[in-house]
Amino acid sequence: MREVGRKTPEELLRECQAQEAAATKGHLKIFLGYASGVGKSFRMLDEARRRRERGQDVVVGAIQPKVPPEIEPLLKNLEVIPLKRVDNGTAIDVEALIRRHPVVCFIDGLAYNNPPGLHNPTRWQDVQDLLNAGIKVIASINIQYVAELQKDVEEITGKHVTETVPVSFIKSADEIEIVDAPPEEPLERPPDEQAEAQKRDQRLSRLRELALVLAADVVDHQLNEYLECNGLKQQFGANERILVCITPRANMQEMMEMAQIIAQRFHGELTVAYVNQPNISSVDQSALDARLAIASAAGAHIEILEGDDPADTLLDFARSRGITQLFVGHTQRTGLSRLWGSPIGKLIRDSRGMDVRVFPQ
Amino acid sequence: MTEQPRGKLKIFMGYAAGVGKTYKMLEEAHQLKAAGVDIVVGYFEPHGRLDTIAKSEGLETIPRKTIDYRGSTFEEMDTDAILARHPQACVVDEFPHTSVPGSPRAKRWEDVQVLLDAGIDVLTTMNIQHLESLNDQVWNISGVRVRETIPDWVVQQADEVVVVDLTPRALLHRLKRGVVYERGKAEQALQKFFRESTLVALRELALRQAAHEVEHRISNVTVQTRKHHKILVLITANPKTAMAIRRAKRIGDFLGAECFAVTVQPSGDLSGLAEADREAVERHLNFARNLHIETRILEGEDMASAVVDFGRRNQITQIFVTRPGGWSSLHALTRDPVQKIIGLAKDMQIVIVSDREPLAQ
Numbered sequence: 001m002r003e004v005g006r007k008t009p010e011e012l013l014r015e016c017q018a019q020e021a022a023a024t025k026g027h028l029k030i031f032l033g034y035a036s037g038v039g040k041s042f043r044m045l046d047e048a049r050r051r052r053e054r055g056q057d058v059v060v061g062a063i064q065p066k067v068p069p070e071i072e073p074l075l076k077n078l079e080v081i082p083l084k085r086v087d088n089g090t091a092i093d094v095e096a097l098i099r100r101h102p103v104v105c106f107i108d109g110l111a112y113n114n115p116p117g118l119h120n121p122t123r124w125q126d127v128q129d130l131l132n133a134g135i136k137v138i139a140s141i142n143i144q145y146v147a148e149l150q151k152d153v154e155e156i157t158g159k160h161v162t163e164t165v166p167v168s169f170i171k172s173a174d175e176i177e178i179v180d181a182p183p184e185e186p187l188e189r190p191p192d193e194q195a196e197a198q199k200r201d202q203r204l205s206r207l208r209e210l211a212l213v214l215a216a217d218v219v220d221h222q223l224n225e226y227l228e229c230n231g232l233k234q235q236f237g238a239n240e241r242i243l244v245c246i247t248p249r250a251n252m253q254e255m256m257e258m259a260q261i262i263a264q265r266f267h268g269e270l271t272v273a274y275v276n277q278p279n280i281s282s283v284d285q286s287a288l289d290a291r292l293a294i295a296s297a298a299g300a301h302i303e304i305l306e307g308d309d310p311a312d313t314l315l316d317f318a319r320s321r322g323i324t325q326l327f328v329g330h331t332q333r334t335g336l337s338r339l340w341g342s343p344i345g346k347l348i349r350d351s352r353g354m355d356v357r358v359f360p361q
Numbered sequence: 362m363t364e365q366p367r368g369k370l371k372i373f374m375g376y377a378a379g380v381g382k383t384y385k386m387l388e389e390a391h392q393l394k395a396a397g398v399d400i401v402v403g404y405f406e407p408h409g410r411l412d413t414i415a416k417s418e419g420l421e422t423i424p425r426k427t428i429d430y431r432g433s434t435f436e437e438m439d440t441d442a443i444l445a446r447h448p449q450a451c452v453v454d455e456f457p458h459t460s461v462p463g464s465p466r467a468k469r470w471e472d473v474q475v476l477l478d479a480g481i482d483v484l485t486t487m488n489i490q491h492l493e494s495l496n497d498q499v500w501n502i503s504g505v506r507v508r509e510t511i512p513d514w515v516v517q518q519a520d521e522v523v524v525v526d527l528t529p530r531a532l533l534h535r536l537k538r539g540v541v542y543e544r545g546k547a548e549q550a551l552q553k554f555f556r557e558s559t560l561v562a563l564r565e566l567a568l569r570q571a572a573h574e575v576e577h578r579i580s581n582v583t584v585q586t587r588k589h590h591k592i593l594v595l596i597t598a599n600p601k602t603a604m605a606i607r608r609a610k611r612i613g614d615f616l617g618a619e620c621f622a623v624t625v626q627p628s629g630d631l632s633g634l635a636e637a638d639r640e641a642v643e644r645h646l647n648f649a650r651n652l653h654i655e656t657r658i659l660e661g662e663d664m665a666s667a668v669v670d671f672g673r674r675n676q677i678t679q680i681f682v683t684r685p686g687g688w689s690s691l692h693a694l695t696r697d698p699v700q701k702i703i704g705l706a707k708d709m710q711i712v713i714v715s716d717r718e719p720l721a722q
Binding site for chain 2: 029175176177178179180181202205206208209212213215216219220222223226227230237238239254258261262265266267330348351352353354355356357358359360
């Protein structure tokens with residue numbers, strides 16, 4: 001069995017080549033906002049204006065149904081290819097855009113379903129066609145329309161949204177820019193509106209947090225790709241990544257509790273790893289399976305590692321994944337004087353770049 | 362004198378020079394002025410950037426005051442003049458700035474406290490790399506030890522933290538066009554903070570921090586962790602102690618945990634230490650206090666048992682220590698308190714805080 005988590009040079013090469021291939025495709029940039037009215041459209045179309053002023057061939061492929069007044073003057077100086085009308089709705093005019101083939105196409109609002117009968121059921125798939133045709137696309141989206149976040153969004157807003165974009169499409173973006181502005185707050189409010197306004201602010205704040213975390217995740221993804229493709233071993237730890245190391249008899253409850261709280265608070269990643277031991281008893285095996293099931297239910301990634309030396313195996317894996325915090329259990333049975341010779345001593349000694357959190361067992 | 366309500370603080374947070382923090386702040390100042398707010402510019406650093414300078418026009422500016430130091434003349438914000446003018450709101454650029462010796466206050470953020478206390482709202486700018494608790498991570502990412510830092514509690518006090526976002530590619534483009542710095546300085550900058558991988562990682566830190574700031578402000582009203590955590594960090598003369606303090610404070614802030622810092626001395630004070638060690642311990646105690654961590658000097662012959670006893674009496678759940686040095690000699694290791702603390706603290710988690718030196722690139 002191959003060691004998990006490490007990429008072979010061939011895999012890396014393939015990934016880098018895939019990325020180079022993608023580079024000949026159109027480049028995707030996304031403006032992410034957390035509510036309507038934070039200024040996504042303005043920011044995006046202002047970029048269209050600047051590019052046009054620099055002499056770039058720029059076209060607007062979609063604008064919002066209602067154009068806010070501050071955007072009108074921007075649109076006046078831009079070429080707009082209007083949405084095409086079909087029987088029961090509108091969609092971006094993919095054919096016309098590909099025929100026109102600008103260097104950059106601006107799409108205000110990614111999350112629309114196309115009327116039935118069209119080639120693609122959704123607008124983001126139309127955008128993919130533009131990208132495949134070699135057109136650079138700059139598009140805007142509101143966090144409330146990300147498919148995978150629907151549960152959170154519904155909980156926050158109480159509204160169910162049917163037109164969404166998958167997070168994988170957003171993560172495929174070459175660039176993402178967040179349009180951040182805290183919820184606006186009038187200076188004075190009549191007392192009867194106070195409570196309602198506070199609730200609204202909280203809703204907006206929670207959406208804003210979702211958007212910031214998604215943007216950070218996209219950036220993290222880009223960072224890892226960049227580091228790998230440039231063969232950089234450096235691990236940056238801009239995101240917290242926790243590795244809980246377990247054994248068949250580990251007392252896992254406290255470790256998992258702490259790991260989950262920290263992962264949640266830092267919006268970090270949680271992995272639980274076990275280094276395969278030869279010839280373990282069936283009792284230990286079922287104890288281990290139970291622990292892995294608990295970890296899996298808690299939403300952790302599970303990794304079964306192979307290696308002669310447990311500490312070295314864990315550290316190699318941790319380094320390859322950019323782990324920032326290692327969680328280990330320590331039984332007093334090891335004896336005090338033998339700590340530094342034990343696997344835990346080795347973990348502490350060689351865990352450069354990672355904190356080691358020791359749990360008494 | 363009647364009690365003034367404290368002014369509101371708004372921070373425009375970026376991840377590098379040139380992302381547009383000052384521009385965005387001045388834009389908001391104009392909007393406030395248009396809405397009838399009496400707003401002045403208390404300090405503005407033009408950096409020779411034309412678009413930003415243009416944005417500062419039309420706003421009342423309080424002249425800087427000059428301070429002579431070692432035969433040279435320096436300019437600083439004139440806090441007294443702003444207080445005398447007493448506007449409703451004031452723009453203060455470069456929050457982390459250290460004032461020239463001889464100024465009334467050492468740090469600009471301290472001047473801002475004075476303005477806020479006087480009931481003046483403040484708009485200010487900073488980059489993520491100046492946040493104290495991220496100092497080691499920033500060092501790890503960029504290879505730069507940032508000297509001008511702001512304690513986390515100062516940022517937490519802000520009523521709003523807004524991210525001013527720009528993609529690293531666009532920023533590098535600006536830098537190369539000479540928008541951010543003049544030629545020579547731009548090339549210098551490209552060697553340090555402005556490597557693409559560094560920018561991407563810093564940007565991720567900024568987005569995550571902003572998400573945390575939002576969550577922190579929501580949590581104040583609603584969420585509480587189930588278990589109450591209390592953190593203790595061990596202070597010694599070891600220079601790595603500062604890293605342990607920062608890390609303990611950061612984890613503590615995210616967990617909503619109280620933080621204590623203790624040092625153990627046989628005499629119960631620092632008099633028994635050699636001068637260099639005493640200075641180091643004093644510096645670490647002061648550093649902890651500046652981060653709003655409560656400090657204690659414990660009396661005891663044995664460091665490990667004194668720390669664990671204190672922990673037990675004070676319901677400490679986690680002890681943060683520095684990584685033991687001197688791995689080459691088993692004798693030095695055995696004397697290190699970490700091993701004994703792990704052995705004694707059967708009811709506490711022990712976190713061995715890692716070194717975060719940047720790897721050579």
